Amino acid sequence: MKVEGTKKDNAVVVTVTGRMDAVAAPQFERACAAWLDQGERSLIVDMSGLEYCSSMGLRSILIIAKRLQASGGRFALAGLGGPVREVFRIAGLLPVFSVFETVEAALGNAG
Amino acid sequence: MATPDEGERRWLVLPAELESLAAFQEFVREGARSASLPEERLWKLELALEEALVNVFRYAYPPGRSGPVEVGWSVEATGRLSVTIRDTGQPFDPLAREPPDLTSAIESRPEGGLGIYLLRQVTDGVAYRREEGMNQLTFHFQP
Numbered sequence: 663m664k665v666e667g668t669k670k671d672n673a674v675v676v677t678v679t680g681r682m683d684a685v686a687a688p689q690f691e692r693a694c695a696a697w698l699d700q701g702e703r704s705l706i707v708d709m710s711g712l713e714y715c716s717s718m719g720l721r722s723i724l725i726i727a728k729r730l731q732a733s734g735g736r737f738a739l740a741g742l743g744g745p746v747r748e749v750f751r752i753a754g755l756l757p758v759f760s761v762f763e764t765v766e767a768a769l770g771n772a773g
Numbered sequence: 774m775a776t777p778d779e780g781e782r783r784w785l786v787l788p789a790e791l792e793s794l795a796a797f798q799e800f801v802r803e804g805a806r807s808a809s810l811p812e813e814r815l816w817k818l819e820l821a822l823e824e825a826l827v828n829v830f831r832y833a834y835p836p837g838r839s840g841p842v843e844v845g846w847s848v849e850a851t852g853r854l855s856v857t858i859r860d861t862g863q864p865f866d867p868l869a870r871e872p873p874d875l876t877s878a879i880e881s882r883p884e885g886g887l888g889i890y891l892l893r894q895v896t897d898g899v900a901y902r903r904e905e906g907m908n909q910l911t912f913h914f915q916p
């Protein structure tokens with residue numbers, strides 16, 4: 663899995679590519695935590711290049727989302743497709759996140 | 774390493790640790806090919822295997838003590854792919870857990886407990902038994 667963060671407007675777009683499994687999930691969590699530690703308050707995770715996500719991936723995403731929510735920040739997901747969207751759906755997580763078709767849509771909605 | 778037993782079931786035995794995950798995934802993909810599991814369902818097999826294994830990695834053996842985990846697969850006469858995960862750790866039935874609450878808001882969502890739920894949802898059946906001093910979790914995929 664590859665994790666890349668890019669500052670865009672007032673948000674950080676975190677692009678994850680590949681597979682978010684039990685081995686890779688901590689890497690995502692660390693990368694996001696580092697942005698939050700730097701004072702960033704808005705994260706948009708671009709998942710359009712993510713092929714696979716297990717419960718350990720969901721766990722890391724939940725940890726980061728909760729941390730942002732607790733501090734009044736904003737957490738959004740963009741570009742969920744295929745198996746990744748299906749895993750979120752099965753876990754009942756689509757309604758609890760801000761989910762956008764594209765990063766652009768998420769940025770436009772930043773308010 | 775991987776050897777067919779008398780029931781045509783092939784086994785791979787590795788330490789119950791995260792570093793073994795990739796090799797087990799590769800091993801079970803052979804089973805998917807043998808069963809001609811469609812490519813678009815492969816992620817379900819990989820997900821089920823990961824969730825079952827992560828459970829063993831975390832709970833089978835006491836902290837600081839490692840042990841083996843065995844993964845076996847076979848393609849039955851019906852074309853059904855059957856996968857078994859065995860460990861010699863303390864008795865633990867992962868299917869006995871309460872299903873997670875999927876309706877609560879984000880702040881009250883527990884971060885854990887989703888793995889076995891996902892496994893149940895993506896497989897075509899799963900069963901646990903304790904036999905010969907081993908935890909044995911078996912799931913299958915219809916052709």
